[in-house]
Amino acid sequence: MSNRTTFIGAVEIGTSKVTVLVGEYTGRELAIIGRGECSSRGVIKGSVADYRAASECTHSALEQAERDAGERIDFVFLAQTGAHLEGFYNEAAVNVKASDNMIDASDVRTVCDLAKWKELPSGRMVVHHIRRPFRVDGRLIPGNPENLVGQKLEVGYWTVHGQEQRLADMIHVIRGFNLEVRDLVLSSLASGHMVTTAEERQHGVLVIDLGAGTTDFALYRDGAAHTTGVVPVGGAHLTNDLGIGLRLTEGQADKLKLRYGRADLQTKDKAQKVWLDGNFAIGDRQFSRQSIEQITSARAWELLEVVRKKLGNAFTPETCAAGVVLTGGTAKLPGITGVAAKVFGVPAHLGEAPTWVNENLRDPGYHTALGLLYYGVSAQAEKLAPARRGGGFLSGVKRLFASA
Numbered sequence: 001m002s003n004r005t006t007f008i009g010a011v012e013i014g015t016s017k018v019t020v021l022v023g024e025y026t027g028r029e030l031a032i033i034g035r036g037e038c039s040s041r042g043v044i045k046g047s048v049a050d051y052r053a054a055s056e057c058t059h060s061a062l063e064q065a066e067r068d069a070g071e072r073i074d075f076v077f078l079a080q081t082g083a084h085l086e087g088f089y090n091e092a093a094v095n096v097k098a099s100d101n102m103i104d105a106s107d108v109r110t111v112c113d114l115a116k117w118k119e120l121p122s123g124r125m126v127v128h129h130i131r132r133p134f135r136v137d138g139r140l141i142p143g144n145p146e147n148l149v150g151q152k153l154e155v156g157y158w159t160v161h162g163q164e165q166r167l168a169d170m171i172h173v174i175r176g177f178n179l180e181v182r183d184l185v186l187s188s189l190a191s192g193h194m195v196t197t198a199e200e201r202q203h204g205v206l207v208i209d210l211g212a213g214t215t216d217f218a219l220y221r222d223g224a225a226h227t228t229g230v231v232p233v234g235g236a237h238l239t240n241d242l243g244i245g246l247r248l249t250e251g252q253a254d255k256l257k258l259r260y261g262r263a264d265l266q267t268k269d270k271a272q273k274v275w276l277d278g279n280f281a282i283g284d285r286q287f288s289r290q291s292i293e294q295i296t297s298a299r300a301w302e303l304l305e306v307v308r309k310k311l312g313n314a315f316t317p318e319t320c321a322a323g324v325v326l327t328g329g330t331a332k333l334p335g336i337t338g339v340a341a342k343v344f345g346v347p348a349h350l351g352e353a354p355t356w357v358n359e360n361l362r363d364p365g366y367h368t369a370l371g372l373l374y375y376g377v378s379a380q381a382e383k384l385a386p387a388r389r390g391g392g393f394l395s396g397v398k399r400l401f402a403s404a
Contacts, residue, residue, distance in 0.1 A: 007033075007069065009062070009076035009179070010372035012187070013170060015043055015213025015236060016329070018058050019369045020065040021361075022073055023377075030377060032361065034069025036061040045213040045232045046082030046187075048169040059177050075182040076174055077372045079190055080127055081214045083232040084163040090118050091156030101149050103136070108146055108153070115157045125167060127184050128160040130225045142223055160186060160228055188216035188228050190371030191327050193378075195351025198223065205322035206315065206344065207351065208307060209368065210330035212236045217307050219314055227314040231306050235330035238299045245295045246287055252276060262293045263300035264335035300336060304343040315344070323347035327367045 006025040012018065022034030038061040042053030066072055092114035096103050116129045134141040136150035145153060171181045192207035201220040209216040215231040238261060243253035260274055273286040308315065323346040326336060331350055340348035353362050353370060361370060 007071045007074050008182075008373065008377065009065065009073040010079075010369045011058070011062070011076045011174060012079040012190075012369045012372065013043055013048075013054065013058055013173065014040055014081075014211055015045060015234065016040055016211070017365075018061040019366065020061045021366075021369045021373060022065050022069040022071065023373050024069070024071070025377070030373065032358070032373070033071070034065045034067075035361075036063065036065030036068060038064070043213070046080075046211075046230070047084065047166050048173060051169065051173070055173050055176050058173050062177050062179070073179060075180040077183050077185050077377075078170060078174060078181050079187045079368055079372055080162065080167070080170070080184045081187040081211070081216050081230055082162070082166060083214070083230055084166050085127065085160055085186070085228075085230050086162070087158055087160045087228055088118070089156055089158050089227075091115050091154060093152055093154040096151055096153055101151055103145050103148050103150060103153055105146055108134075108144070111153050111155050112157075115155050116159065118159065120161055123164050124161045125164045126159060126161050127167070128158075128186055128189070128228075130158040130160065130189075130228070132156045132158065132224050132226065133222050140222060158225060158227060185372055185375055186216070186218070186228055187211075187214075187368050188218035188230075189225060190369075190375050191216070191351070191367040192218040192220065192225070192325075192371070193375040194353055194367045194371035195325050195327050196220065196322070200322035200325075203321040204319045206311075206320055206324045206346075208304070208324060208326050208328075208331075208340070210234060210303075210326060210328040210333075210336075212329060215303060215307060215328075215330075217311070219311060219320070221319055227311060229307075229310050231303065231310060233299075233303050233306065234328075235333075237303075238296050238330070238333075241295050241299050242292065246291070248276075256287065256292055257296060260289055260292045261296035261333055262335045263297055263333050263339045265290070265293050265297050266335070267293055296333065297335070297339075300333060300339055301343070304340055308343055317345045320344070320346050323349065325349060325351040327351035327364045329365045331364050 008023040010021045017040050018038045020036040023030045024033045038057040041057045042050030048054045092111050094111045134145045135154040174181050191209045196205050202223040204221050207218045211234045213234050215234050219227045239254045267290040270290050272289045274289045277284045324340045324344050337348040
């Protein structure tokens, strides 16, 4: 195993900001050594709308991260979101060919290939094939079924695909910085692996990542991602609703949302007022606190209801024993966990990064970027042959973020 160093980038190009983390991989451990951030421009609901603007802010964040690390990034894992992403389920079964019914590698390879094969419409490409647990003669097998004995081997994949052009736009932004995109990773899977435990994923858990322009979700069952999706609504829509309802600029509405917005209605007194700025300067105004809560809570409830509806029959309280975990910047909206618990009928709580993550990266806004490294490296370690510097297999996952 090589001990030469590889520098891995995790890039999230969001609607409100671009986040870049740099991980130093030494062959056994990965530690975060650099961070870069920039207000996002040219990105709407997870898709590039203005290539030049999106490139400028992304390249600025990449430059900042490399300066902070004191190293050049070798390649990146790039987060993916947007309403153009869709998913479908496909499964396959094969009869075990050996006379003694022992499953071998070719049986596993064949059933996986069959389950993953399905022709996509023109202009679409696969982002993820997410394997669900194998079954041998109907029995659930959490790991590799090779060398087990049985007559019938089954497996299914949840396949996520997106518009080729939109995916290419994102990749082109990174390549414009002369960097290789090693892999695309769904934002929901990145943050989901960061804020849930293996035990929660085994029992069934729903992760909802509330961003500015989009809301991503991942439902886990039997230890694996079962269903994923994206809703093109996020925290920016709460800001927009406040702006329209109270006749405010975007900046003013965002200020009121952050200070007084809630996902539930708490203020009973209609006469209770709050100041926009509180400095009594010209243009400073008062607003009904109840009105602010009414606007933000209506949108928050609607958003979570849309997620519940989009999950359809895939979600049932009985198969989601670990409840709902909320993450992302909008998850900091007061009262949001109580609303989620009512909408889904299961306990809900805010997601937290594991204890080994450094304090300055524990904010929910970093969960996706952290998860890009965690998910991208651990799930695809066999692809981690470095572009320039050499590397090897990750063995210290729990020490990933201790040096941030």
